[in-house]
Amino acid sequence: xxxxxxxxxxxxxxxxxxxxxxxxxxxxxxxxxxxxxxxxxxxxxxxxxxxxxxxxxxxxxxxxxxxxxxxxxxxxxxxxxxxxxxxxxxxxxxxxxxxxxxxxxxxxxxxxxxxxxxxxxxxxxxxxxxxxxxxxxxxxxxxxxxxxxxxxxxxxxx
Amino acid sequence: xxxxxxxxxxxxxxxxxxxxxxxxxxxxxxxxxxxxxxxxxxxxxxxxxxxxxxxxxxxxxxxxxxxxxxxxxxxxxxxxxxxxxxxxxxxxxxxxxxxxxxxxxxxxxxxxxxxxxxxxxxxxxxxxxxxxxxxxxxxxxxxxxxxxxxxxxxxxxxxxxxxxxxxxxxxxxxxxxxxxxxxxxxxxxxxxxxxxxxxxxxxxxxxxxxxxxxxxxxxxxxxxxxxxxxxxxxxxxxxxxxxxxxxxxxxxxxxxxxxxxxxxxxxxxxxxxxxxxxxxxxxxxxxxxxxxxxxxxxxxxxxxxxxxxxxxxxxxxxxxxxxxxxxxxxxxxxxxxxxxxxxxxxxx
Numbered sequence: 001x002x003x004x005x006x007x008x009x010x011x012x013x014x015x016x017x018x019x020x021x022x023x024x025x026x027x028x029x030x031x032x033x034x035x036x037x038x039x040x041x042x043x044x045x046x047x048x049x050x051x052x053x054x055x056x057x058x059x060x061x062x063x064x065x066x067x068x069x070x071x072x073x074x075x076x077x078x079x080x081x082x083x084x085x086x087x088x089x090x091x092x093x094x095x096x097x098x099x100x101x102x103x104x105x106x107x108x109x110x111x112x113x114x115x116x117x118x119x120x121x122x123x124x125x126x127x128x129x130x131x132x133x134x135x136x137x138x139x140x141x142x143x144x145x146x147x148x149x150x151x152x153x154x155x156x157x158x
Numbered sequence: 159x160x161x162x163x164x165x166x167x168x169x170x171x172x173x174x175x176x177x178x179x180x181x182x183x184x185x186x187x188x189x190x191x192x193x194x195x196x197x198x199x200x201x202x203x204x205x206x207x208x209x210x211x212x213x214x215x216x217x218x219x220x221x222x223x224x225x226x227x228x229x230x231x232x233x234x235x236x237x238x239x240x241x242x243x244x245x246x247x248x249x250x251x252x253x254x255x256x257x258x259x260x261x262x263x264x265x266x267x268x269x270x271x272x273x274x275x276x277x278x279x280x281x282x283x284x285x286x287x288x289x290x291x292x293x294x295x296x297x298x299x300x301x302x303x304x305x306x307x308x309x310x311x312x313x314x315x316x317x318x319x320x321x322x323x324x325x326x327x328x329x330x331x332x333x334x335x336x337x338x339x340x341x342x343x344x345x346x347x348x349x350x351x352x353x354x355x356x357x358x359x360x361x362x363x364x365x366x367x368x369x370x371x372x373x374x375x376x377x378x379x380x381x382x383x384x385x386x387x388x389x390x391x392x393x394x395x396x397x398x399x400x401x402x403x404x405x406x407x408x409x410x411x412x413x414x415x416x417x418x419x420x421x422x423x424x425x426x427x428x429x430x431x432x433x434x435x436x437x438x439x440x441x442x443x444x445x446x447x448x449x450x451x452x453x454x455x456x457x458x459x460x461x462x463x464x465x466x467x468x469x470x471x472x473x474x475x476x477x478x479x480x481x482x483x484x485x486x487x488x489x490x491x492x493x494x495x496x497x498x499x500x501x502x503x504x505x506x
Contacts, residue, residue, distance in 0.1 A: 107187075107219050108194040111211030115201040124204050127293050127313065127337070129320075129329040131302045140302045140327035144319075 001076055006085055009072050010092060017065045018099055023056035030060050037068040059100035066093060132156045163244050166252050169237055173256055176230050177263050183223060184270045191216050195278035203285045204336050206343055213275045220271040224264050231260040247499060254503035265366075269359065280352035283345040286336055287400070290314070290345075293334030302327040312403060315341040346400045353396030357389040370504075373470035375436035376429065383420065390416045438467045442479050447486045454487060464489055465497075472497050 013033065020030045026041055034041055042050065042061055050061050059065075066089075073085040106112070132141040139150030146155050191212065198208045238253045294314045300307050305324035312318055313331040315338070320329050333341075340346055351358075364385030371378055394409035401408075434457075441449035450467075457463035464487035471480045477498075484494045 106194075107190070107215045108212055111194065111198060111208045111215060114211050115198045115205075115208035118202050118205070120205040120207070121202065124335040126296045127298055127309070127332060127334040129298050129301055129307065129331040131300070131322075131327045131329055133302075140325065142321075142326050142328060144328075 003081065003084060003088065006072060006076065007088070010069055010089070013065065013068055013072070014096060014099070017060040017096070018058060020060040021058060023058050023100070024051035024054070024061050026060065026064075030064075033068060034064060037071040039064060039067040039071060054097070054101065056100045057103045059096070062093065062097050062100065065096055069093075162252075163241070163248075165241055166244065166249075169234055170252075170256065173231075173234055173259065176234075177259070180223060180227060180263060180267065184220070184267060187216065187219055187223075188270065188274050191274045191278060195281055199282050199285045203282050204289065204339055206282075206339065209279065209282050213279060216274055216278075217271060220267055224267050227260060227264050227267065231257075250499070250503045265362075269362075272355075272358075276348070276352050276355050279344065279348040283340065283348035283352075286340045286343075286345045287349075289336035290334070290340045293337050296334065298329070298331055300325060300327060300329050302329075307331070315402060341401060341403075346397060349400045350393045350396035353399075354389055354392035357385075357392040361385045361389040370473070372473060373435045373439075373466055374428070374432050375439055375470075376432045377436055377439075379425065379432060383417075383425065386417055386420055387413065435466070435470055438463070439470050439474070442467065442471050442476070442483050445479075445482070450483065450486045465493065468494065468497050469501075472501050 016029050016033050020027050024047060026034070031041070041047075042063055047061060050063065054062065069089050069092075073082055073089060076082050076085055132146070133139065134148040134151060134153050134156050136153045137148060137151035139148050141156050142149045147153065148156055194212045194215075195209075198212055202208060234256070235253070238249065238256075241249060298307050298309055298313075299305065300322040303322060303325035305322060307320055307322055307329050309331060310318055310320060313320070313333060315333050317333070318331045320331055321327070322329050364382050368374070368378060368382045390413045391409075394404075394412045397412070398404045398406075398409060438450075438453045441453045453467075454460050454464060464483075467487070468480060468483055468489060471483055480494060480497070483489070484491070
């Protein structure tokens with residue numbers, strides 16, 4: 001078996017693993033894969049804990065996928081090849097987790113982002129009031145006329 | 159009992175299965191939309207940007223769904239064209255039934271979209287109104303002397319000048335943002351739209367009925383007008399309930415303004431023709447052959463008018479009257495059958 005063969009095998013493994021629903025469970029196809037690699041399914045208590053912790057959207061538990069991958073890598077036999085394969089797996093494992101936890105972007109993503117940004121929150125203000133004052137003497141406006149009643153300036157202004 | 163060609167029933171089932179999938183998707187979107195509205199309302203209900211973002215996303219998604227209905231219908235429709243050996247009229251009737259079903263599904267999705275948006279925006283409006291009510295209780299002090307200034311009720315939603323009882327300065331009182339957004343933004347409008355929603359659907363139905371009719375009468379026009387008026391009356395009644403400054407004059411102005419296009423266009427079009435058809439339809443409805451003959455006798459083209467009147471009667475679903483009219487007006491049985499077939503297969 002070459003590294004290219006191994007990469008193909010891991011690809012097939014991912015395909016089956018990512019089809020598992022509900023997330024973190026074991027469907028028939030995945031049970032067959034586990035059996036073929038002689039990997040025991042994670043026990044129920046650990047499975048529930050991992051599901052809660054990882055927030056998977058789909059797919060088998062990463063621990064089960066990793067166990068299968070390690071078996072596949074072990075079959076290479078050659079220690080140098082095994083080390084290279086392990087390196088390959090270290091790069092691939094996070095990608096599985098990313099795929100298993102990815103959720104389609106909500107149609108409301110933009111609206112939610114806008115709501116949470118509260119970009120216009122600074123605009124909000126309580127009821128209030130203002131008084132026009134004379135720019136010359138500071139006297140307040142006293143009636144509907146805009147002329148200052150204190151200094152006689154013809155138009156109040158702030 | 160006539161056996162329906164199994165290929166037709168297969169196409170019917172295919173369409174029904176698709177329609178069920180569409181309805182399921184609409185329910186999913188409604189669930190997601192309700193949750194999104196709740197989140198936006200809980201986060202920031204004063205800024206309407208996010209709210210309109212949710213509504214726009216729903217509309218876009220459901221418009222896409224309606225397009226999918228049209229596309230899927232076209233795909234199935236081409237299958238009807240490929241069917242050999244089916245009686246043409248049987249095929250025509252079956253296909254028309256399915257066209258009508260696809261149109262109803264489109265309208266169903268359109269209404270579901272409106273239901274979701276109206277419900278969500280009204281919920282936001284109620285939350286906004288609650289904030290605005292809190293603002294009503296906020297005291298305002300004179301910016302010149304600091305003394306409390308009595309707030310007139312209208313200052314809740316409008317800028318109002320008030321003389322300070324202490325220093326006589328004219329205080330221009332400004333409402334809070336929530337009240338302004340409720341009154342000047344979309345808050346009150348959303349509640350009015352919700353209150354008038356049933357009348358809106360009735361107006362849509364009236365518009366469909368109006369458009370379907372080939373031979374319109376002034377009575378049909380009056381029904382269409384009444385549906386318009388009922389909607390705007392329900393809308394303005396609701397505005398009066400939620401807007402403190404809304405008066406009976408506002409309602410009258412709003413209804414006149416909103417209906418002006420109707421009176422300037424549809425209300426003026428073809429009145430003479432509609433009056434004439436109205437008289438013909440009334441003559442048929444009376445069951446008096448002499449009245450029908452009298453109506454026919456004053457038409458420029460008696461034969462053509464008889465066929466038009468038959469159209470008017472058949473499209474109103476008056477099957478027995480149609481056969482009676484054919485006898486009175488001397489129309490052939492074939493002409494009657496063709497008219498029935500035409501209206502059966504229009505697909506609406």
